[in-house]
Amino acid sequence: MLHLFNVKSPHSHPQLSPIPSNSPYKQLSGRLLTRNEIPLDENELQQLIQHEYVYKLPSITSNRCGRCGADESHLFGHFPHCVCGCSCCYCRNCVMMGRVTECESLYIFSSCTAFKKHEAPCNWEGNLTIGQQNAAERIISSIKRKEELLVWAVCGAGKTEMLFPGITYALRQGLRICIATPRTDVVRELLPRLQSAFADVDIQGLYGDSEEKLGSAQLLIATTHQLYRYTHAFDVVIIDEIDAFPFHNDKSLKWAASRAAKKASAQIYLTATPRKEEKKRIRKKQLSAVFIPSRFHGHPLPVPKLKLTPTLRSRLSKGALPSSILSHISNQRKGKRQLLLFASTIQSAENIASLLSLHYSVKSVHAEDPERADKINSFRNLEIDILVTTTILERGVTFPSVDVFVIDAGHQVFDEAALVQISGRAGRSPDDPDGRVIFFHIGKTEAMLEAQAAIEKMNLKAKKQ
Amino acid sequence: MRCIICFSPVLPSVDWTTFLTLQKPVKVCLQCSDKLSGIEEPGCPQCGRADGAEVCYDCERWERSEYAGVLTKNVAVFSYNEFAKELVARWKYRGDFTLIEAFTEAAQKKYKNHFHSMEADLAAIPLSKERLWERGFNQSEALITQLGASPLSFFKRKGSEKQSKKGRMERIGGENPFELIGKPERPVILVDDIYTTGMTVRHLGRLLCEAGCPEVYSFTLFR
Ligand SMILES: [Zn+2]
Ligand SMILES: [Zn+2]
């Protein structure tokens, strides 16, 4: 257990009595909450504590936050707390989820409830590809054996559908399942798809400002941050995009993810671009993995071409582009596809967009852009031809027919994972499966070569299958 | 050192000038301090709004209303941009008290520039009891403490506060939610986190003026 996330084992708490499945308190099972998050009056709560359905634990002990596991001194602050009258310690790491304060307790709700056993929960009628089928079987067996499994599926493999058989199996057994993802957009996108595939199952989507607040469902789709509020709750935890921000470099989120799973549980990780750490564990056979090297439409991944443009940075610094890139763009515009241009910084994205706007219909977008969603939509609706973006569009978004250019691909923001993800934006549709991907650079970097090699390797694997 | 805002490591620049002048430790990293935009002067001489040196439209309207003359001027430290909104939400509503340290140095400087030689009392804006218990601290008192002064309580809240839920016009027409409980003898500087419409400080300013306060100023972190 917890092989993948090399984190200290989360604290254990005394054995609690299972909340009966007909109890109204069942909806709080597996939660770890602050007092003001609990929708019960003091009397009710005290009774639950007496019956050992609820365990009360100190919120901050020996410089560690009981909710998020933060233990570095800069993650704690003090404030003059008018409630306790002291200079009170609180956790700054998880403060955006509501403040955890040393003078208040945390409450753990017993998790050992039986959920409904569904006979035939899945009404999805599509077919899985051979690759998806293979992964689906591995997922089922890891749920049966309560093991870890890493699913390494290329961009566009159709990873949601290949989860369906495993979810179906778990629902038949009356297990509780959580699909967690680092990004809110993904929760919003997955929820309706799962609701239509599992129409009779209690499914909730939980994220920072979701309408749903309770998070009591048998099948929960949540951001990884929401896992701070669960403990030993799920029989199956599926974490999507384990290599994505903010999950991949946040040990506190990993800690919370492993605590949210029951002691005996299946943990399934999905990624298109595992980090070095995970790859090493796969090689050493410390982590079982299954590959899905081909896309659902069966065509190979577009392999990026590397183009040397020595004057790139000096032109960029003047808000301009080398003429060779401009002519690539003008040639690209003669074709039918739209163009997705990746830039290394917000400034350079804006500069490039304003330069190109003299000749093309173009917009730029970045993470803090208030019009981000609108701009992405207008690109999707073919209202603009070129979208210049920072790395925020490296994953998740799918446009049916684009070519992808990366300007200054040697910049440090473009690591191997980012470049593989970016290349994965091209050729997504079965109607147009081969978009062009070009990395413009001032000198090859390891990241570029590794990304190229990784993509070629996957294509080779796909061929053999 | 870690950046107070984003926790990324802030490397102390060790060269001879910093070594000799014994600079204070840097609390905010470059990326974060770039996003916090200090209010350029001269702005509106009355409220500190940063887009022009003339009295702005809002203030002109105030001076034509029944609140004319109750507030001599507002001084603000930063403009209330998107980043500032995020920080205020995290500081005040989520309760990340420590963030105040990111503003302290600039606030002290600005305060000194404008009120240096003034003999004045610093007054905190009261919160309702429920609100105070929810947040755990009063942001306006916290600010006054950071300025090195001790907050005086001149006011009390009458009912509950639901100000932010109402529109601007409603608020301007609204009844004064405060009452005076102290006696102002010298000029008073009202200290708050944000100056948005200016209603709150004028409600309080009017009470002070009616009680004979010689002059009322306000000092806010954001405008
Ligand atoms: Zn915490
Ligand atoms: Zn306290």
Ligand SMILES: [Zn+2]
């Ligand atoms: Zn910072």
